[in-house]
Amino acid sequence: MPAPLHGLLTGLALIVAIGSQNVFVLRQGLRREHVLAVVVVCTLSDVVLISAGAGGLGLLVAGAPQLVQVARWAGAAFLVGYALLAARRALRPTGEALEAEGPTGRRSGTTAVALTALALTWLNPHVYLDTVLLLGSVAATHGPDRWQFALGAVVGSALWFSALGFGARALSGPLASPRAWRVLDALVAVTMIVVAVMLVTGG
Template identity: 60%
Template sequence: MNGTLTTALAAGLGTGLALIVAIGAQNAFVLRQGILREHVAAVVAICALSDVVLIGLGIAGVGGVVRLWPAALTVVAILGSAFLLTYAALAARRALNPSAMPMSENATTRGRRAVAATCLALTWLNPHVYLDTVLMLGSVGNGFGDLRWWFAAGAALGSLLWFTALGYGARLLSGLFTRRRSWRILDGLIAVIMATLGIGMLTNALR
């Protein structure tokens, strides 16, 4: 593997990680599922494979379409905002209602389909994923010319490594979350994150 190819791969890895590591709705969801140890493999797979598709679209030049159809992003933003605000309300309900805590005898485990649907919505109803992953990563990657697909491979690898580490590493915190208070704090933080992102997304969409 020559130096130039390695540079493209490393640049993709670094750029991809820089864009996905920041705390957001998707990462908060993966973290919670990891602590719960509930359908972690499915969640990690959905997040990583979605990024692979989005990165591929960006490298293939679909970012130009994103620029040409800003109205489409507005629709996505409105739908995504509604979903995030709904999720925030549910998280707030869990935080305020101890009987809804995962450790409670009255709590029920969510099915794989419900978890997968939530993960897909958090991923694909986020307009920033099209701006950051498709447009930004695509633009940077295409700057590498013939090596752009190696850049894409590095970015995809970064996504896989991050979501795997977050999803499966979160179980290290499971001991802390044997206490109801810990779950209430986590769900309270998730509610704040989701609500803040949802309101911000809706505000930007309606400008």
């Protein structure tokens, strides 16, 4: 299999999974709020991480497990905090939820949204395992073609985040009611808690 195609398929296999980052991208897409900024942040982050893995940084990270532990607990703490905010939104009365949520509701600033996307990406140890270690290891098997593999993985990342963020608009109709947004926020809260537990338990 050509290295770029192998990278594309492997990258998609690792990225297309329910996780804190994907849930956040989906939510921003549904709200139509700073979607381009979120997609760019997530894609560029993967460019850096995948390039680092292809360049051999994965071996260095594997030799410093204490760094992974620090990222694990920091990421779990952030996810729990985000989950509590989502739970608070889900428990609001209908009128307050309508005012704060939905495609026409109150907006967060671009900087705040971008920082949240960065935190959900860089404070998640699974990101390093998937991109730096796993993709880096597979890229190494391609020898001099490892950068073509990395390019394929980056293309897969860009395609996925773009489809998830901008494609979410197709679901904005069914999620137009305050009740639907409260259900969505409840699912976001549960997902974040589950991911946080998995981080600290090594699951």
